Amino acid sequence: MHHPLSTLTSLVEQIARTQDPTAMMSTIVQRLSELLNVEVCSIYLCTPERDSLILAATQGLSPAAVGHVQLAVNEGLVGNIAGTLSAVNLADAPADDRFVYIPETHEMPYHRFLGVPLLHLRKLVGVLVIQGHQREPFSEEDEAFLITVASQLGSTLYQLHRDGEWMSDVQDISPFRRYRGVKGASGVGCGRLWLVHPQLSLADIKPSMTSNPAQQKSDFMDALSSVKEELESGSGRLGKHLPSDVSALFHVYQLMLQSPELSDGVKQLITEGASAEWALKQTIEGMASLFEQSDDPYMKARSEDIYNIGQRILNQLLERDQQVLEAPDEPLILGGELISIADLAAFPQERIQGLVCTSGSTLSHTAIVANALGIPAVMGVEGVELEQNRGAKVIIDGNRAECIINPPQALLTEYKRMIDQENRVMRDLERLRNMPAETLDNVRIQLHTNTGLLADATPGLERGAEGVGLYRSEIPFMVHDSFPTEQEQYRIYVNVLKAYSPLPVSMRTLDIGGDKQLPYFEINESNPYLGWRxxxxxxxxTQLLVTQIRAMLRAHAECGNLKLLVPMISRVDEIIAVREILDKASEALKRDGIEIPRPQVGMMIEVPSAMLLLPKLAQHIDFVSVGSNDLTQYLLAVDRNNPRVSNLFDNMHPAMLVALEQILTTCKSLGLPVSLCGEMASDPVAVLMLIAIGYDTLSLSAYNIPKIKLLIRSVRRADLMPLLEKARDCTDESQIRALFEPVLVKLGWSKDGRQPPEDSSAA
Structure with missing residues (x-):
């Protein structure tokens, strides 16, 4: 039979118009049975755990079997397809040894059988099956067409599978939703969903009237003045060092704010009864439309500037009209597009059990602070409707980057058990604070902390950090409304250095770009990770770097424990330029009467070229820090914040093993101290490999220090060396993990290393 491409296109378009999950799957099996002229067409979908398949829809088998028939992976023909991820085409299915008869389906009259796996991004979603009366296999044309259909349906059905919505009609299975995101902070939390509303956009403003026009005009003029001050402060502070395009943008914004069309237009609408927000929206849209109608591309683009300035004014208006709602006195999961540090500060920390954000990434400042405070967080969650689930019970699994809404009681009970065990373990580990991280065969490992805010200092010191391996200086820039001055930066840096003195503090110079954007300095690039960062x-x-280095040097003059760390080095001339700026800043401060002891200067190895250029870079640096997150990302060409490929991001990839050994060997030969920071230092399985390789300084979030210290004190490096030898022959990360995971299990840890044993007295 002939199956033109147009029939497939028609089917996909028809499915796309179907919103209801049950109707969608019914449409698929009905249309396919018609297109292929077969008696039976069925869809089996995986359970959330992917250990079995449920009959989710059928045309031809008994309707009563839907939701009741369940097969384990590798059970029956359907299970065999799921287990092998390969198609099965048979002339007489009941005669096959793998066939399992299930009376509820009434499928014995059907002999010919063709089934293909449904996949999305290499993950099994389910199995698509057609059956018929004849005792002959389906044609190669039919098989090819069904495989093509399955490839198109995989992504469509994946959304249903991920959300769990299709299971709401299945008997004996409680409706719940499971959403994937990217890992913000590890750990598990349960609580009631409490929404933290971000500031509204202009598009969200609805028509509203006012009974007090005078007050509304006053609020609007105050907001207008505040935005003017913001812009004047931002442009004046950078002066001639501001890039010309951004400088021009500041000038355009300032002209817009002074425009009588803006102020007079808003005030006139308020006089007529509109609220300040509604009047602002109408005026901005009116001004923008004039530019949007222009044929000149430059003039057309100015409409975006008008909307931008309107949003700034709206933000100021809303700050004057915020209402604080009292959250319930119970465990809470905070949800929102992005949750600011100010939002976190508004709640007692003991009530915050987790964060779920519909945008953001692993390196969002929210995720960084959550990591420091030990609050589980999942970022960039797709498809979840937080507003519709306000007040629902939620599980945040930061280890798996999952958010589970309305979990069944059995699942909720199991997660609460895990949380209780984790809390008991953490209390027990407090006694390790002043003990060294030393293996049973006397290999000493230095454990430093990652931090970015002064508020992070206390957790690090309380949990036994031996210094700061990575101070992310961009955090003060990200939470500011403009570039902070030298004096503002100095106050922050000196407090951090004093908090840890005399322990060393490696302060990284400003590292923005990629997914770390400043709200007042937007950088738009097609490939941000390969661009201006x-x-x-x-x-x-240069003025920014000079200002920051001066602030760091002044703080170092008082405390003497600064180590200057330079990010994203990929060329020798970059580190030379930094050293020249450092020398000039030191000389200038000396002329001002401030004696500066020479700080150590190090570089981060995040770009593969830096690893290869180490012998040439060595004469310009005093130490090396391996940024495991970015090095993995650039080495594997995988964006860890992209859900479509994030499953390919793994620090244990064989290429990373080769790179880490090469870096350590080269640094030793050059006499350069080397440390490692990033998620890898918090991953117990990875830490075992790092100990075997020979890394003796790790920098990780303060919350994870006690667990990693316990692990180090429980193993012998000599016992890990044979595993490292075998790991060198592995071809993928799962094989390497499989080598080291039994060590954790033998020690009483969970297989993934996230759950240490409760009885840690042996340490």
Missing amino acids: GIRFTLDN
Whole structure:
């Protein structure tokens, strides 16, 4: 039979118009049975755990079997397809040894059988099956068409599978939703969903009237003045060092704010009874439309500037009209598009059990602070409707980057048991604070902390950090409304250095770009991770780097424990340029009467070229820090914040093993101290490998220090060396993990290493 491409296109379009999950799957099996002229067409979908398949829809088998027939992976023909991920085409299915008869389906009259797996991004979603009366296999044309259909349906059905919505009609299975995101902070939390509303956009403003026009006009003029001050402060502070395009943008904004069309238009609408927000929206849209109608691309683009300035004014208006709602006195999961540090500060920390954000990434400042405070967080969650689930019970699994809404009681009970065990373990580990991280065969490992805010200092010191391996200086820039001055930066840096003195503090110079954007300095690039970020940005904005280095040196003059760390080095001339700026800043401060002891200067190895250039870079640096997150990302060409490929991001990839060994060997030969920071230092399985390789300084979030210290004190490096030897022959990360995971299990840890044993007295 002939199956033109147009029939497939028609089917996909028809499915796309179907919103209801049950109707969608019914449409698929009905249309396919018609297109292929077969008696039976069925869809089996995986359970959330992917250990079995449930008959989710059928045309031809008994309707009563839907939701009741369940097969384990590798059970029956359907289970065999799921287990092998390969198609099965038979002339007489009941005669096959793998066939399992299930009376509820009434499928014995059907002999010919063709089944293909449904996949999305290499993950099994389910199995698609057609059956018929004849005792002959389906044609190659039919098989090819069904495989093509399955490839198209995989992504469509994946959304249903991920959300769990299709299971709401299945008997004996409680309706719940499971959403995937990217890992913000590890750990598990349960609580009631409490929404933290972000500031509204202009598009969200609805028509509203006012009974007090005078007050509304006053609020609007105050908001207008505040935005003017913001812009004047931002442009004046950077002066001639501001890039010309951004400088021009500041000028355009200032002209817009002074425009009588804006102020007079808003005040006139308020006089007529509109609220300030509604009047602002109408005026901005009116002004923008004039530019949008222009044929000149430059003039057309100015409409975006008008909307931008309107949003700034709206933000100021809303700050004057915020209402604080009292959250319930119970465990809470905070949800929102992005949750600011100010939002976190508004709640007692003991009530915050987790965070779920519909945008953001692993490196969002929200995720970084959550990590420091030990609050589980999942970022960039797709498909979840937080507003519709307000007040629902929620599980946040930061280890798996999952958010589970309305979990069944059995699942909720199991997660609460895990949380209780984790809390008991953490209390027990407090006694390790002043003990060294030393293996049973006397290999000493230094454990430093990652931090970015002064508030992080206390957790690090309380949990036994031996210094700061990575101070993320961009956090103060990200929570500010403009570039902070030298004096503002100095106050922050000196407090951090004093908190840890005399322990060393490695302060990284400003590292923005990629997914770390400043709200007042937007960078739009088609490939941001390969663009204007890290040291490239600060060298091109020299005044920023000079100001920051001066602030760090002044703090170092008082405390003496600064180590200057330069991010994203990929060229020798970059580190040379930083050293020249450092020398000039030191000389200038000396002329001002401030004696500066020479700080150590190090670089981060995040870009593969830095690893290869180490012998040439060595003469310009005093130490090396391996940024495991970015090095893995660039080495594997995987964006860890992209859900479509994030499953390919793994620090244990064989290429990372080769790179880490090469870096350590080269650094030793050059006499350079080397440390490692990033998620890898918090992953117990990875830590076992790092100990075997020979890394003796790790930097990780304060919350994870006690667990990693316990692990180090429980193993012998000599016992890990044979595993490292075998790991060198592995071809993928799962094989390497399989080598080291039994060590954790033998020690009483969970297989993934996230759950240490409750009885840690042996340590």
